[in-house]
Amino acid sequence: MGKVPVRLKEVVYTLSPNHLNVMSGLWKDIPGKMREKFQSSWQNALYLITPGVAVYWYVEDFKEKEKQAHRY
Numbered sequence: 001m002g003k004v005p006v007r008l009k010e011v012v013y014t015l016s017p018n019h020l021n022v023m024s025g026l027w028k029d030i031p032g033k034m035r036e037k038f039q040s041s042w043q044n045a046l047y048l049i050t051p052g053v054a055v056y057w058y059v060e061d062f063k064e065k066e067k068q069a070h071r072y
Helices: 030-040 042-069
Strands: none
Touching (some): 030 042
């Protein structure tokens, strides 16, 4: 059986000049927003920071064990 040619269509999404600044408010003053969140509720900030610290600690420990594995 022969192959049927498939026509590919290109879709291009663009933003109009009027909508380019839609997301700018989200990224504005990130350190200030984080400080405010931490001061208002330190438990929530702790829940955000703890997994990152735990993953970093695990990765560093894994790399160290991998370096030491060839010695035994």
